[in-house]
Amino acid sequence: MSKKKTDLEVFQEIVQDLTELVFGTPITEPMVKPKRARTKGRYKADDKSTADVNEAWVGGKAPIKSPFPTPEPSMKWTRKQINDYCNEFGVLHKKYASKKELLNNIKETYPNGI
Numbered sequence: 302m303s304k305k306k307t308d309l310e311v312f313q314e315i316v317q318d319l320t321e322l323v324f325g326t327p328i329t330e331p332m333v334k335p336k337r338a339r340t341k342g343r344y345k346a347d348d349k350s351t352a353d354v355n356e357a358w359v360g361g362k363a364p365i366k367s368p369f370p371t372p373e374p375s376m377k378w379t380r381k382q383i384n385d386y387c388n389e390f391g392v393l394h395k396k397y398a399s400k401k402e403l404l405n406n407i408k409e410t411y412p413n414g415i
Contacts, residue, residue, distance in 0.1 A: 335364040371415045374407060376400060383407075390415060 306314075336359045338345040347357040354361040374386050383403045387394045392410045394403055 335360065335362065373414065374404060376404070 338357055338359050345357055347355050355363045357363065374383050378400070380400050380403070383400055384394070387403060387407065390411070392407050394406050398406070
């Protein structure tokens with residue numbers, strides 16, 4: 302007796318066939334965000350003597366850096382944009398601080414920029 306495929310399995314096959322048709326190559330593995338390698342909870346360092354493998358990352362490959370630099374916040378930004386920037390990069394700030402105070406906090410936390 303043959304096992305019937307579920308609707309999800311049929312859908313996944315259709316999606317795989319379409320991606321193969323559009324891009325020309327089948328999907329072998331899903332995209333996974335790279336993880337840092339750890340030793341007892343601490344980050345592991347890269348061994349410079351092995352050029353082809355990066356031990357600091359699980360799987361041996363470091364993530365690709367973005368070609369776009371991180372923008373430098375300015376007074377032209379809205380307070381919400383500067384607030385979000387502070388939250389993203391871990392800059393301590395007050396909830397209702399002015400734009401000038403927020404920009405000063407960023408300069409104090411990261412004097413050389415990000």
